[in-house]
Amino acid sequence: MSPAVECNNLTKKFGSFTAVDDLSLNVSPGSVVGFLGPNGAGKSTSIRMMVGLSIPSAGTVRLFGADPRAQKTRECLGYVPGELRLDERPTVRETLASWGRLRSGVNSAYRDELIERLSVDPSKKVGSLSTGNRRKVALVGALMARPDLLILDEPTSGLDPLVQHEFLTILAEAASEGATIFLSSHILSEVERIADSAVVIRAGEIVADGPIGDLRRGAAQEFRVAFSDRSPSAGELRRLEGCRSLEAEIPGEMRIEWVGPPGPLLELLSRYGISAITAPEPDLETAFLSYYSTSETKRTSSAQRRGGDPRES
Numbered sequence: 001m002s003p004a005v006e007c008n009n010l011t012k013k014f015g016s017f018t019a020v021d022d023l024s025l026n027v028s029p030g031s032v033v034g035f036l037g038p039n040g041a042g043k044s045t046s047i048r049m050m051v052g053l054s055i056p057s058a059g060t061v062r063l064f065g066a067d068p069r070a071q072k073t074r075e076c077l078g079y080v081p082g083e084l085r086l087d088e089r090p091t092v093r094e095t096l097a098s099w100g101r102l103r104s105g106v107n108s109a110y111r112d113e114l115i116e117r118l119s120v121d122p123s124k125k126v127g128s129l130s131t132g133n134r135r136k137v138a139l140v141g142a143l144m145a146r147p148d149l150l151i152l153d154e155p156t157s158g159l160d161p162l163v164q165h166e167f168l169t170i171l172a173e174a175a176s177e178g179a180t181i182f183l184s185s186h187i188l189s190e191v192e193r194i195a196d197s198a199v200v201i202r203a204g205e206i207v208a209d210g211p212i213g214d215l216r217r218g219a220a221q222e223f224r225v226a227f228s229d230r231s232p233s234a235g236e237l238r239r240l241e242g243c244r245s246l247e248a249e250i251p252g253e254m255r256i257e258w259v260g261p262p263g264p265l266l267e268l269l270s271r272y273g274i275s276a277i278t279a280p281e282p283d284l285e286t287a288f289l290s291y292y293s294t295s296e297t298k299r300t301s302s303a304q305r306r307g308g309d310p311r312e313s
Contacts, residue, residue, distance in 0.1 A: 002065030004029045004149050004180035005050060010059035012045050012204075019045045021204040022059070027182055029064075029148075032175050034191030034198040034212075035184040042204035043184040044082045047153045050182075051079050063149060075103055078142035082153035082184070084134050088127030092137050095126055099141045111144040117166050132158035139167060143174065150174065152183040156190060168194055220244055221279055223256040223265065229273035240264050 005027035012020040020042045027033050037043050048054035050061050052068035066073045086095065100106040115122055118136045126134065135158045142150060150171070156164045164187075172194050175181055185191050191198060192212060199209040208215060225231075237243050237256060242265060245257040258265055262279070269277070 001029060003027055004064060005182055006062040008060045010049060011057045013057040019204050023206055025199055029180050030178050032181040032195045034195040036198055037201040041201045044153055051151055076148040078147035078150045080138045080142045080152045080155050084138055086126050086134055091125055093122035103145055105145040114140045114143055118163055150179060150181045154184055220257050220259045223258055223279045225254045226276040227252050227272055228275040231272055232268055
């Protein structure tokens with residue numbers, strides 16, 4: 001079976017500026033993948049190429065093995081852009097009806113259910129809607145045909161917390177029915193809630209990707225250690241390859257930021273009297289910040305990554 005999304009060496013340049021640089025990834029059918037990165041990282045540019053709205057400077061994109069611009073591909077795709085540009089003259093009902101005529105498979109009962117669950121007023125003119133309410137209209141439009149693939153760029157931007165929660169529930173239901181979901185987001189907790197895996201992009205390059213749990217484990221981990229007697233010197237710790245940073249503001253206590261398997265650190269610490277040690281597992285936000293704060297981050301191994309040697313970003 002072809003990947004739901006397949007990007008090979010995808011590059012986009014605007015003059016001398018490279019917005020996306022040699023991006024390669026596969027998204028398996030039925031998976032839910034978060035696409036993470038701050039503004040300017042290249043997320044929206046990548047997504048526009050994925051859905052066929054922007055032509056790559058180099059590289060290829062395939063959705064279920066086909067050109068994303070082909071009509072048969074568009075029939076199985078639901079897309080919400082990061083920046084919405086809607087015709088302000090019609091009502092919401094007229095807008096959704098117009099979108100429905102452009103594709104087959106729209107389930108009117110499901111569309112009406114989405115309208116109710118996302119608190120959309122179909123009688124209102126689009127031009128009278130707030131940014132968040134326009135976003136809800138776009139979400140209904142993307143979901144109402146129950147597409148096989150949803151590509152969503154910041155889908156919860158502008159939504160209030162209750163609607164965000166309901167929308168994520170709807171996405172989880174779609175995923176349970178076999179839909180593939182690829183969504184970008186600044187809200188890492190929502191990605192952690194519904195995604196199987198994530199891709200982290202920085203300055204147009206993928207710096208890490210893989211299952212959420214693997215990304216957490218691969219990120220820097222904080223160890224807080226209290227010593228009952230003597231403690232290792234800062235020099236001893238900093239000579240260890242995995243020691244990223246070290247703080248010892250209180251005598252007899254240390255905070256160590258560590259990257260990689262902790263065996264070498266624990267072996268050194270075991271030579272000293274330890275009264276307490278804590279090492280909470282990083283959440284996705286901590287992992288994300290870890291990948292971004294590393295000046296030379298090597299791309300993490302992942303089943304999603306297309307074959308090739310990991311390279312430094």
